[in-house]
Amino acid sequence: MKNIFFSRAGIIIVGAIIGVFAALLQYFGNPPNMGICVACFERDIAGALGLHRADVVQYLRPEIIGFVLGAFLMAAFAGEFRPRGGSSPLIRFFLGLFAMIGALVFLGCPWRALLRLAGGDGNAILGLLGLTSGIFIGILFLKKGFNLGRSHAQAMGSGWIMPALMLGLLFLLTFQVSFAPGGPIFFSAKGPGSMHAPLLISIAAGLIIGALAQRSRFCTMGAIRDVMLTRDFHLLGGVMALVVFAFAVNVILGQFKPGFEGQPIAHTNHLWNFLGMSLAGLAFALAGGCPGRQLFLSGEGDADAGVFVLGMVTGAAVSHNFAMASSPKGVAAFGPIAVIFGIVFCLIVGFTMIEKSK
Amino acid sequence: MIEVDARGLSCPIPVAKTKQAMEKNPSDEIIVLVDSNVARENVTRLAESKKYSVDVLTISNDEYKLVLKPTN
Numbered sequence: 001m002k003n004i005f006f007s008r009a010g011i012i013i014v015g016a017i018i019g020v021f022a023a024l025l026q027y028f029g030n031p032p033n034m035g036i037c038v039a040c041f042e043r044d045i046a047g048a049l050g051l052h053r054a055d056v057v058q059y060l061r062p063e064i065i066g067f068v069l070g071a072f073l074m075a076a077f078a079g080e081f082r083p084r085g086g087s088s089p090l091i092r093f094f095l096g097l098f099a100m101i102g103a104l105v106f107l108g109c110p111w112r113a114l115l116r117l118a119g120g121d122g123n124a125i126l127g128l129l130g131l132t133s134g135i136f137i138g139i140l141f142l143k144k145g146f147n148l149g150r151s152h153a154q155a156m157g158s159g160w161i162m163p164a165l166m167l168g169l170l171f172l173l174t175f176q177v178s179f180a181p182g183g184p185i186f187f188s189a190k191g192p193g194s195m196h197a198p199l200l201i202s203i204a205a206g207l208i209i210g211a212l213a214q215r216s217r218f219c220t221m222g223a224i225r226d227v228m229l230t231r232d233f234h235l236l237g238g239v240m241a242l243v244v245f246a247f248a249v250n251v252i253l254g255q256f257k258p259g260f261e262g263q264p265i266a267h268t269n270h271l272w273n274f275l276g277m278s279l280a281g282l283a284f285a286l287a288g289g290c291p292g293r294q295l296f297l298s299g300e301g302d303a304d305a306g307v308f309v310l311g312m313v314t315g316a317a318v319s320h321n322f323a324m325a326s327s328p329k330g331v332a333a334f335g336p337i338a339v340i341f342g343i344v345f346c347l348i349v350g351f352t353m354i355e356k357s358k
Numbered sequence: 359m360i361e362v363d364a365r366g367l368s369c370p371i372p373v374a375k376t377k378q379a380m381e382k383n384p385s386d387e388i389i390v391l392v393d394s395n396v397a398r399e400n401v402t403r404l405a406e407s408k409k410y411s412v413d414v415l416t417i418s419n420d421e422y423k424l425v426l427k428p429t430n
Contacts, residue, residue: 006399080395082420087368142374150366217369217396225370230377230404288368304368 003078005216008237014216015238019245021205022115025063027253028197032264033119035246036063036209038291039100039109039280040265042309043316043325044193045169050184051313052320056191060173062199064295065166066206067213071299072163074211083159085303088148091349092287092304096311097318098342099283099291104316104325105276105335106130107266109291110220110284113277114239116266118246120258126270130277135224137278138285141350142229146286148353151304159301162309173199192265213296221281221290265328272331272339279342286349360386364401365393365421372397373404376426380408390424391417398422 004010022035034040040057047058075081103109106127108116113131116124171177172185179185188194196202212218216238223235250256260268267273284290287308289297294312297305319325324338362379364372372392379388388410392398398414405412405426413425 003395003399082394084366087366142370143378145378147367147371151368152366217399222370229370230373230407232403232407234403288370302368 003215005212008234011216011218011234011238012241014212014218015241016245017212018209018218019118019242019247020249021209022111022242023118023246023249023253023255025197025202025205026255028201029195030197030202031192031195032255033116033121034108034112034192034265035115037108037112037115038064038067038295039103039312039316040107040112040192042100042291042312043104043320046313046316047193047320048185048187050186051317054320054325055186055193056188057193057320058186058188059193059196060169060185061196062170062173062202063206063209065170065173066203066208067210067292067295068162068166068299070207070210071214071296072210073207074214075300078215080214081159081301083154083156083301083303084151085154085158085307086149087151087304088353089304089307091148091353092308093311093314094345095283095287095349096294096308097315098345099280099287100312100315101319101324101338101342102276102279102283103291104319105331105339106273106280107326109280111290111292114220114243115246116263118243118256119250120256121263121266122258122260123263123266123268123270123273126273127277130274131221131281132224133274134278134281134283135221135285136228138282138350139225139229141286141354145355146350146353147355148286148288148304151302154303158303161303162298162306170203210296210299213292214300217293218296219290219293221284222293224281225285267326267328267330269326269331272326272336275339275343276326276335279339279346282343282346286346359389361389361391363391364397365391367397369396369400373400376401376404380410385428387428388426390426391421392424393421395420398424
């Protein structure tokens with residue numbers, strides 16, 4: 001099957017669609033400047049399952065479910081569903097875990113950093129600068145020969161696990177299953193977790209984005225990485241389109257509010273906004289994809305990406321259970337030390353996984 | 359002739375390895391082995407931007423041999 005999204009126009013159209021959808025999802029009920037946030041939404045899923053008990057961020061986000069299932073269906077249709085894995089899964093788990101810790105210090109993944117920028121939140125600039133610096137460090141390792149080893153083809157069933165998990169979550173969401181009085185599944189009654197677009201709109205947007213991103217290989221981290229690594233501006237075209245179109249729709253819908261102070265679900269600690277996203281950027285660069293891309297890859301059968309996703313979900317639980325995740329009031333008690341731990345972990349991974357050139 | 363075996367390696371390692379091979383051997387033909395469409399697309403895009411001609415040979419279902427020849 002010829003890949004029409006291989007073209008420059010293709011990736012730009014995909015980025016534009018994601019930008020428009022994100023702004024519209026916010027309009028339909030998702031939290032402000034959080035039409036789509038992979039890290040936040042995985043965190044909400046962790047909360048809904050009771051892996052953490054921060055009662056303002058608990059919801060089974062249909063966008064995440066849609067991302068994986070959309071990518072799965074499209075990959076199957078395009079003949080690209082290929083179960084594979086075995087490339088340092090445990091390391092990927094912890095890269096995902098620390099990426100999430102970093103993202104929750106900033107309060108957003110790269111997707112939300114872009115959407116915060118498109119919504120006028122100046123703090124996003126610090127986050128994006130941090131992200132870029134983290135990716136830059138990752139590239140230094142890549143140039144030295146860093147890699148996490150080869151993956152191998154796996155049995156069909158391996159590739160079905162993540163899509164099946166998402167179907168399970170969709171079931172729990174649709175029927176609002178409760179396992180015990182006062183127990184999970186938790187759905188926030190207040191706070192960002194209580195704000196969401198109608199289920200059908202969210203799942204449809206997720207499925208469409210998942211399918212398009214699978215074909216176009218849309219990746220926010222990859223966009224910045226490719227420019228620095230090979231002067232390749234292909235993916236960046238998609239990311240720029242996302243920002244421009246989200247911004248345009250935000251202006252039309254009255255969702256654009258420029259400034260640093262009082263931005264929704266954000267804080268103004270520049271240092272830790274920067275360093276939190278530096279950690280996330282480095283972890284994403286070493287793992288080879290932004291959190292969105294990891295979801296799409298997991299949908300097309302990449303078990304290693306699936307492990308990264310589960311690492312992120314676990315990281316969200318750790319962040320909220322151990323007072324590491326920031327809040328609009330600011331950085332939490334153990335956020336900074338966790339970020340430093342994460343950076344040290346990534347550096348050790350980077351240095352120890354350099355392949356000697358023959 | 360230089361051979362880069364990037365099978366099983368995920369994005370962006372095939373590109374990074376190919377680029378390294380190009381920089382070390384600027385006038386040589388480079389063979390790159392990949393086993394995913396993503397790697398094939400990305401290495402092709404790199405090669406075209408570096409002014410290489412690209413021949414894609416399909417070895418099996420998901421395995422490709424890319425023959426990159428410098429055009430200048």
